[in-house]
Amino acid sequence: MSMKNLITIKLIGICLLSASILTSCKEKEKPVVESKICLSEKEVKELRPLSITNDTVVNTLRLNGVVAYNPNAVVSYVSLVGGVITNTYFTLGDNVSKNQVLAEIQSTELNGIEAELKQITANLEVAKRQLQATQGFYDDGIASEKELIAAKSEKESLEYDIEKLRTNLRLYSASQEKGVFQIKAPRSGFVVDNTISAGMQIGAEGDPLFTISDLDEVWINVNIYASDIAAVRENMPVSIKTSSYPDKVFTGKIDRISNVLEPEVNVLKGRIVLDNKDLFLKPGLHVEALVKNKSNQKAPHIPAKAVIFNNDAYFTVQLTDRCSPTVKPVQILSQDEDSFYIAAGLDEGDVIVTENALMLFESTSIIN
Structure with missing residues (x-):
């Protein structure tokens, strides 16, 4: 029984x-x-x-906080060229790899660079023939050393210009076969912000198109009220709980506490650094931080x-x-x-x- x-x-x-x-x-x-x-x-x-x-x-102090990505592990992508977004290959929250193609831009700048490259390449062929002829004249005593040096300088200058244009094409990730600039992920991580879509017009060096962050380590920004300031110190261990995972407790430490109260809400901002290799904690998630003090x-x-x-x-x-x-x-x-x-x-x-x-x-x- x-x-x-x-x-x-x-x-x-x-x-x-x-x-x-x-x-x-x-x-x-x-x-x-x-x-x-x-x-x-x-x-x-x-x-x-x-x-x-x-x-x-042991007194337990409860602090309200919000998960944020670590800004030291964040890259915001700004396009170096303007144009129209023709395709996107990602969505917000995607886990992307470095150099993965995320979008394509159709731009008049690509046409201009390709036309300039074609013209300079043709000029280089002429300069090579001119140098060859000048070298022959110099060997026969007809051309002066100054003329030979000038011919060599012209050829080298054109070669430099060509390499510069090709470097720009590589920098812009140009796909000459498709006639577009490719936007590639500058690092591996998660897309935590996105402002672009197909058909959108963008400018060169404007606002960030998207943001990629490594979420293996996250920050939690907590509010410390004036009455609790004496009970909270840097490097104190904390336990983190969230309604999203009621049976889980995450551990971290208080990494930094601001020295200036925010006047509108009368709180100090504290920062907790938290290991997040299992990726449970997402930016924007509200949490409760428990700080313990022995009396x-x-x-x-x-x-x-x-x-x-x-x-x-x-x-x-x-x-x-x-x-x-x-x-x-x-x-x-x-x-x-x-x-x-x-x-x-x-x-x-x-x-x-x-x-x-x-x-x-x-x-x-x-x-x-």
Whole structure:
């Protein structure tokens, strides 16, 4: 028979006994309610009794924050040429590789560069023939050394101009076969911002077309209110929780705290650096950062599941012996993620129930 069924059977007997008592006696208010449930040793063990000790109070401060990409690992792409976007090969949030083609631009600048390259290439052929002829004349004593040097200089100048144009074509990622400039990813990472689409007109060296960031490490920007400034310091470890992953806790540290309060909201901005190799945290995600501070105070420290909240008050179930589970009101000093520090109502050495406390509480409430 399960623990719950055993308690339930005993509870029925208690209810019958209580009913007969209540018919002959007036109900009296009692600050502490004691039941007469006698539990077996096995049942007591299943209640997971906890002997109270006084622990150092660790205060937990909760800071609201937003995930942001690390600006040191971000590249915003600005086009060096103007034109019309003819094709795009990515969407916001895509994971892209370095040199991957993301878009194509049709531009009159490409036509101009190709025409200039064609003209200079033709001029170079003429200059080569001119140099060859001048070299022959120089060897025969007809041309002067100055004329030979001038012919060589003309050829080298044209070769330089051609290489410069070809460098520009490589820089602009020109595809002469397709007649477009290709926009390639400057680094590997995730596209975290995008402002372009097919058919869009863009200018040379204008606003960024897209932004790529490495999300292996992210920043969390948190607000530190004026009343909490003394409790938060740089390099403090923090735990990060988000409703998107309720069962996960991420860990990091406070990397930097601003020295200037933002006047409109009266907060300091703090920055938390967080490892994100599993890519759970995305820019823009709202999170809660938990900062823990040890105090000089000691108090009873108990699991949250051992505390019952009822009628705007907190209670625990104390085990004096196997036949005397007792409901005792307690005052809360502070609350952690999964535990409470008790200001009053429990003393060191007291034994309380940490499993099925609510069931025992309800049974003693019926007697009351």
